[in-house]
Amino acid sequence: MSLLVVGSVAFDALETPFGKTDKIIGGSGTYISLSASYFTKKTNLVAVVGDDFRKEDIAMMQQHGINTEGLQIKEGEKSFFWKGRYHNDMNSRDTLVTELNVLEHFDPLVPESYQDCQYLMLGNLAPAVQRTLIERLRKRPKLIMMDTMNFWMDVAWDDLMHTISMVDVLSINDAEARQLSKEYSLVKAAKKILAMGPKKLIIKKGEHGALLFDQDQIFFAPALPLEDVFDPTGAGDTFAGGFIGYLAATNDTSFSNMKRAIIYGSAMASFCVEKFGVERLVSLKQAQIDDRVQEFVDLVQFEISYA
């Protein structure tokens, strides 16, 4: 089934304990659609960049089967830019520079050829922009998934609540789940957040894995224990892209298939953090993904026999 991804396509400049980069391609829309492209053959991207964006980066996305018809290129404007520095533990970071540029007045136009999409992934953006995209689709997709962040809880609460009420799956991290629900216990947080509208909630815990909740069930997937996390940028978006890409490819939105999707998303995220930016993500082979998923099976598999 076809997947529509809206999100940022941008430049990042990164500093980690392992080194630093100049401006490299980043953004939620980039990581999500690249990750999804390993599962679904039809990934339609809606995003905006300036005329400083590199043609070879767009070509790279197209080579991954990503339809860039909905990628607006604004002449005379600059792409969104984020510069950050990770601390030694890789779990905390400082934002050094944020330049909104083209993202400040982003109008998410939907090409006619995207109107048939069955799966919609709303990458992190202003919740009003995410909602505009939903409203521009003449037919509601089979599944709408949304990612967001604490920033929008601080500055756009009402907009955020409105958009959250319209989606099927919400994906946030543990600190954001606590902020959104005002509950410390993630089980209590999940109950409150599911009452806001989404039928499913994914709580991402970084190196501690991810939880999937619906009204009755909980599923937990670990993160793969790694020797080194080289660069965590984009791991959450890569996870989301693998998740929704797998759902779109299998066209099965049951809880048991979402469990598999969580594992595939976690596997994709484990590749993402092995190199800077999208470097590891652009050159994967299907066999590598299958091997990585098998590592997750081995990591958590056990057999209980009752006497």
Next chain:
Amino acid sequence: MSLLVVGSVAFDALETPFGKTDKIIGGSGTYISLSASYFTKKTNLVAVVGDDFRKEDIAMMQQHGINTEGLQIKEGEKSFFWKGRYHNDMNSRDTLVTELNVLEHFDPLVPESYQDCQYLMLGNLAPAVQRTLIERLRKRPKLIMMDTMNFWMDVAWDDLMHTISMVDVLSINDAEARQLSKEYSLVKAAKKILAMGPKKLIIKKGEHGALLFDQDQIFFAPALPLEDVFDPTGAGDTFAGGFIGYLAATNDTSFSNMKRAIIYGSAMASFCVEKFGVERLVSLKQAQIDDRVQEFVDLVQFEISYA
């Protein structure tokens, strides 16, 4: 197979956001042996208390089939006492009072009837005391497991290294694994720690679950997502007790059986935190433990089918 447990048997006074207690029974030896008692019929305890210790608490342990022949009662002395206050997140705590009392000069005497033990659990104590116990056993047990804490890394490094080199399984938390190995990555930390002597390493991550490492394999078990953690005191010891109790009961030290043991230990810890102190731990039924283990199966079970 018979299990020998050495550890503290003590008084705790606890303050959590849910309430506070007067002096209640606590200590690593208490939690470990109570938890293990649900699996193995022969749990032999070595510990020391003062004459202020309550006879009904000793009777409670005996009712759980714990052999207290090795529990020394020092006339005219006081039991070890710890008073602590947990913060709202339940992950951090302040020690308000520590009175070593009888623990200061604890000589771990081993009754003759304990000499045949096949499984030995060294609860958190000074590493020199733990080692003395190993040395007093005429025949090396089939499996020696050791728990310790950051305090001994700070004040008794050489003793700690010596004792660690003598055990089969070491159990510590993630912060302690990082301190012991001087590595942030838990995968790297595990490699260094396994080089110190233990054949297996368990890294406890509290609400984030636990990892089991050997030279070639990693197993991960989540903690059960709970609505409320009422009192985390003793959860790590209860985990260790369930783990070694299960191993002793099944007398199988293979990696695949240790996976099951980790799940049983995690199930026992999930009960422990539901009430103050040992309250929940003293009244469990086998069916409740089996149901809880099934919750772990449901939490992590997924099926991958390759096309």
